[in-house]
Amino acid sequence: MHVLEPFFALIKGFWTTFRSFLEKPITYQYPEVKRPVRPRFRGRHELKRYANGLEKCIGCALCAAACPADAIFVEAAENTDDARYSPGDRYASTYEINMLRCIFCGFCEDACPTEAIVLGDNYELSFFDRQDGIYAKDRLLEAVHDPIMLTPQKTPPGIFTRSVPEMQNPTD
């Protein structure tokens, strides 16, 4: 028994690798098959809208203040009832995130008082031009399925006076 022990050890080792040879590969064929992301995955940011199409972002720049990488730039402008982008007084006329600086920490998401900025599922952020790394509102804003929902909208006066909506506790 003592003499054959090294051989048993050897066979055990070789059998271990051979067993993994017979296993099904765990590789995802990436461009064709994408691995689903986790619920709290932090990918590319998205600027959310309300159900009627108004932007949630009110241009407060708290996200820019919270950003440890200084990747966010926000410039605010006044809303009017004739050209309304978001509820309340102000909206973000410029909203830029520099993806070359962003570290995807999600602090902007936490800082946002209106849940306007959310880190989404998209992680395919490659680009050839450095300028393309700066994502402006046209790429960050959530798409709409109906052109009526596009901003600016003409709204009746006295309805959208409150900047920050009623909030619920987060679910995930």
Add this chain to the structure above:
Amino acid sequence: MDFALFLEWTVKSLVLIFGLLFGFAYLTFYERRLLARFQVRIGPNRAGPWGILQPIADAFKMILKEDLTPSQADKVLFIIAPVLTMAPVTILAAIIPWGTSVNILGREITLYLADISVGILFLTSVASIAVYGIVIAGWSSNNKYAMLGGLRSTAQMIAYELALGLSFVSVILLANSMRTLDIVAQQRDLWFVILQPVGAVIFIIATLAEVNRAPFDMVEAEQELTAGYHTEYSGMKFALFFMAEYEKMIVISMIGATLFFGGFREFWFLKETIFSVDRLPWLGPIYLFIKLLIILFGMVWVRATLPRLRYDRLMALGWKVLLPLSLVVVFITAAGILLKEQLNNSLYLAIIPVLSIFAGLVAVALVARDLRRKENARS
């Protein structure tokens, strides 16, 4: 020498050389795919269907890369080294018989390039030239990692060449000839791996060390020596080293198949059937190819399983275990053959495997005891 003979040799040489080149390219692919499967991956499958164009893409990349020569390098030797590593491997392929002979257009064509009466001697002498290439590469690079890699390689090759040569000796004794054709013919009834299993094991271990494969790839230990002797090489010169390494794998596997696993002869269960090489000589190359694939699979399997040896243990295994063991094995083989001839009874050949397995077990037990003692001394 008539023209047809000249043409025959030229064609056979070209087939051999291009076959080796093709074999090298697809051996890298074979290895990468197998290794990937051992690691529960898929491996390269993008270039072409199932990735079969991957070697071609790799070749293009290699050729187009910048060919760098270090300014302080010894230029002449630096260029000669890859050639010197590559050439012997190609020469070695000439002595491997792929079959007996076939009839093409009424002309008897032998399925081997060179029928050398001292084939095995030729093999050992040519194979040891390759080490010059590696040493020269290490020296001429003017790089300490390359130098160390080259020196390690020399020491390792010298250590294991003895065991390798002695495992050849037992085959030569059994076949009573150095001609590779005779050796294959002698294995018609019984493969030498059954008659001399310990010799075959020694051959396999020494082979892995000779071609610098895992677990004996000390020469190219990335963690210690970056890339060993070819650290400073790039582009086509590096490709030549790479090529030499893989072609050496192919050639030495074919030699192993020839010496211990019946060469181009059919598998034992196909003997006396229609698939015998005697009936269909064209099957010879196919059988050898199948055996080659199996041995290469084994090499990849070993690479996927065993970690690299420590250098002093590598040397200790070569000098203190394999060399004495192979001497004992040669002695047992000679004794068995002598008994058989003196007493005129083939049954006495059976003492060869029995005694050599016993000797092998004793060697393993001694090594295990030694390792256990070291373990106890440490704790």
